[in-house]
Amino acid sequence: MSEILRVVGLVHRVDGRALLVRARHHAAFYLAGGKIEPGETELEALRREVVEELGVDLLAGSERFVGRYVTDAYGQGEGVRVDLRCYSAELAGTPAPAAEIAEMAWMTCAEYLAQAETAPAVVELMKDLDAA
Numbered sequence: 752m753s754e755i756l757r758v759v760g761l762v763h764r765v766d767g768r769a770l771l772v773r774a775r776h777h778a779a780f781y782l783a784g785g786k787i788e789p790g791e792t793e794l795e796a797l798r799r800e801v802v803e804e805l806g807v808d809l810l811a812g813s814e815r816f817v818g819r820y821v822t823d824a825y826g827q828g829e830g831v832r833v834d835l836r837c838y839s840a841e842l843a844g845t846p847a848p849a850a851e852i853a854e855m856a857w858m859t860c861a862e863y864l865a866q867a868e869t870a871p872a873v874v875e876l877m878k879d880l881d882a883a
């Protein structure tokens with residue numbers, strides 16, 4: 752049976768590079784963020800996940816919808832899709848890896864595409880950001 756995960760992701764760019772995270776036990780970097788819990792708005796989920804993963808809050812009112820990407824989910828079994836809603840936002844402090852995040856990195860589109868492993872939705876997003 753096919754499943755679709757409703758996920759929200761943070762698009763935060765400085766000097767042309769996007770902030771990406773890599774969770775423990777995963778090879779690919781992707782957007783900070785995660786599944787939207789029942790009853791939560793997309794921005795509530797984004798804020799909760801960013802605080803958890805990067806130890807920093809979003810600057811209230813700075814959030815902007817960037818785009819929605821429906822692709823195969825990264826790191827899940829066959830037939831699992833992700834519906835990734837992406838928002839840009841300013842951060843109210845300096846991000847640092849926390850909780851299940853093993854490391855973070857700042858990458859251009861070209862640097863992301865050169866990674867040995869990538870997340871399909873992030874490939875699409877990075878190409879769109881590069882073309883904009």
Ligand SMILES: Nc1nc2c([nH]c(=O)n2[C@H]2C[C@H](O)[C@@H](COP(=O)(O)OP(=O)(O)OP(=O)(O)O)O2)c(=O)[nH]1
Binds near residue numbers: 758760781783784823
């Ligand atoms: N945070 C995030 N998740 C993504 C992206 N692209 C993508 O396919 N995903 C998938 C991976 C996960 O299956 C799911 C996000 O779930 P989650 O971050 O709440 O993680 P989780 O602990 O529930 O999932 P799991 O890693 O234990 O399977 O969306 C992305 O850019 N950012």
